[in-house]
Amino acid sequence: MTPDGLRDLQACFQAHVLHGDDGMLAQVDAGARPSASARLAIYANAYRLRLLEALTTDFPALHTLVGDDVFDQIGRAYIDAYPSTHYSIRYFARNLSTFLAETAPFNATSVLAEMAALEWALTLAFDAADDPVLNEAVLAALPAEAWSGMRLRLHASVQRHDFGWNVAELWSAIDQQQPPEPPAAYPEQRAWLIWRRALQTYFRPVDATEAWALDYLHTGADFAALCDGLCAHVEPSQVGLLAASYLKGWIQAGLIAEIFC
Amino acid sequence: MHEPHSEQRPYLGYGLGLRPNHYLDILAQRPAVDWFEALTENYLVPGGKPLYFLERVREHYPVVLHGVSLSIGASEPLNLDYLHKVKSLANRIDAAWISDHLCWTGAHGINLHDLMPLPYTEEAIQHVAMRVMQAQDILGRQLLLENVSSYVTYRASQLSEWEFLSAVAEAADCLILLDINNIHVSAFNHGFDPQEYLNGIDPSRVRQFHLAGHQNHGDYIIDTHDEPVIDAVWELYAAALRRCGPVSTMIERDDNIPPLSDLVAELDQARRIGTRILAREDAA
Ligand SMILES: [Fe+2]
Numbered sequence: 001m002t003p004d005g006l007r008d009l010q011a012c013f014q015a016h017v018l019h020g021d022d023g024m025l026a027q028v029d030a031g032a033r034p035s036a037s038a039r040l041a042i043y044a045n046a047y048r049l050r051l052l053e054a055l056t057t058d059f060p061a062l063h064t065l066v067g068d069d070v071f072d073q074i075g076r077a078y079i080d081a082y083p084s085t086h087y088s089i090r091y092f093a094r095n096l097s098t099f100l101a102e103t104a105p106f107n108a109t110s111v112l113a114e115m116a117a118l119e120w121a122l123t124l125a126f127d128a129a130d131d132p133v134l135n136e137a138v139l140a141a142l143p144a145e146a147w148s149g150m151r152l153r154l155h156a157s158v159q160r161h162d163f164g165w166n167v168a169e170l171w172s173a174i175d176q177q178q179p180p181e182p183p184a185a186y187p188e189q190r191a192w193l194i195w196r197r198a199l200q201t202y203f204r205p206v207d208a209t210e211a212w213a214l215d216y217l218h219t220g221a222d223f224a225a226l227c228d229g230l231c232a233h234v235e236p237s238q239v240g241l242l243a244a245s246y247l248k249g250w251i252q253a254g255l256i257a258e259i260f261c
Numbered sequence: 262m263h264e265p266h267s268e269q270r271p272y273l274g275y276g277l278g279l280r281p282n283h284y285l286d287i288l289a290q291r292p293a294v295d296w297f298e299a300l301t302e303n304y305l306v307p308g309g310k311p312l313y314f315l316e317r318v319r320e321h322y323p324v325v326l327h328g329v330s331l332s333i334g335a336s337e338p339l340n341l342d343y344l345h346k347v348k349s350l351a352n353r354i355d356a357a358w359i360s361d362h363l364c365w366t367g368a369h370g371i372n373l374h375d376l377m378p379l380p381y382t383e384e385a386i387q388h389v390a391m392r393v394m395q396a397q398d399i400l401g402r403q404l405l406l407e408n409v410s411s412y413v414t415y416r417a418s419q420l421s422e423w424e425f426l427s428a429v430a431e432a433a434d435c436l437i438l439l440d441i442n443n444i445h446v447s448a449f450n451h452g453f454d455p456q457e458y459l460n461g462i463d464p465s466r467v468r469q470f471h472l473a474g475h476q477n478h479g480d481y482i483i484d485t486h487d488e489p490v491i492d493a494v495w496e497l498y499a500a501a502l503r504r505c506g507p508v509s510t511m512i513e514r515d516d517n518i519p520p521l522s523d524l525v526a527e528l529d530q531a532r533r534i535g536t537r538i539l540a541r542e543d544a545a
Pocket of ligand 1 (some may be wrong): 441
């Protein structure tokens with residue numbers, strides 16, 4: 001078998017695993033029991049079961065929300081639509097929320113895509129980089145004139161999502177093994193913050209102004225620009241106090257990794 | 262046949278696979294386990310609990326890295342980014358050694374996340390050996406390659422599995438992680454004699470043994486790692502020790518994972534067999 005032969009054999013086997021192409025039947029011994037097709041089926045079945053198991057691990061609340069049958073249906077359709085392209089199975093599910101948002105009938109409402117987005121964000125927070133957490137004393141030691149030019153770097157685990165459905169409340173109920181309420185749409189989109197502090201992941205709602213401020217910081221804006229921007233949201237006379245109270249809350253929650261002046 | 266106290270071969274004793282649901286018990290109980298095998302990809306993440314616990318465990322036990330994503334037999338170029346990440350993880354925890362599987366895991370940029378068998382041909386030997394040498398160059402150390410369980414025999418194969426494994430190890434000057442359960446599984450599935458397999462392996466290349474359980478479906482066995490090691494595999498383990506001498510041994514359990522104490526007890530069975538066989542060999 002030439003190197004091209006090896007390449008063709010692997011492509012052929014993979015086509016069997018992914019799509020059931022039967023070219024592979026001619027490539028394997030058919031003599032002994034079990035049959036060649038039964039032997040090949042072991043690989044095709046194991047492929048799906050392994051990836052379904054990865055989804056089950058990463059999306060427990062989505063699983064509970066839709067039940068075993070629909071979760072299996074979602075999983076198998078996702079496996080076909082987004083085969084893994086990462087060396088680690090850890091990242092296989094990274095497109096699940098996108099898939100649910102773009103695929104009927106799962107996109108009849110956005111609740112499934114949003115639950116998948118929340119659970120994926122929790123997995124990303126779980127093993128995000130071990131950033132430092134800024135101590136309040138560092139800020140206190142900063143001369144007042146340094147404030148306007150300072151930039152804040154958010155902790156690597158910090159993520160912002162807007163949800164139209166009560167997926168975070170559902171997640172908490174499911175996590176605490178309470179019977180979840182039926183999914184409900186919020187009157188309008190609500191902003192959520194997901195992060196990790198030490199080894200514990202957290203999420204909490206944030207109001208629209210604070211969400212805007214965090215998103216703006218994420219773009220690398222300095223504190224003066226942040227205060228300017230806040231003028232569009234609150235009375236200019238309240239901006240300084242509001243910005244200072246946000247900053248204090250963020251530092252206490254462990255959202256800020258570093259300050260640069 | 263072997264050199265029982267060869268200074269060439271580092272020997273760690275009896276180990277277990279490091280599994281997240283055992284982290285707290287390992288740190289609280291410090292079980293009588295000589296070393297742990299960590300699944301490489303589980304720790305190729307930026308931070309958080311996995312790396313935290315790996316480092317805490319490493320403070321008390323030697324650790325080896327066991328990967329599933331090298332895809333040493335694939336047709337596409339080796340993933341150098343992956344290899345560099347493995348190298349830096351190995352440096353970070355001072356891993357005793359690094360292993361992966363003699364298999365391929367995908368084509369056309371897709372990862373099947375499965376250990377797909379290779380055809381046992383001269384060309385495949387050359388192809389894989391070149392890649393092993395490239396990987397060893399990057400890692401700066403010898404790699405251990407493990408025999409996988411398989412369910413199909415390719416018509417293209419011209420050699421036995423043990424001839425193929427031995428030839429790759431020889432051509433690339435790499436080491437072997439001999440999975441005793443996989444020999445049993447593949448012997449059953451393909452109808453060969455497991456002892457003949459053992460006899461075909463150069464003991465001086467064997468750095469580690471795997472033991473595991475499986476599911477027997479009557480006319481085939483699936484390698485599931487979800488049950489205790491069966492008697493036939495313990496017997497084959499004894500035969501492997503007779504042939505190879507002291508080789509670091511661990512039990513793989515990946516599913517239906519019992520409490521840590523159950524696995525420590527199962528590992529003691531390996532220890533008893535090892536002590537018995539190796540004492541006899543020493544006396545002989
Ligand atoms: Fe193994």
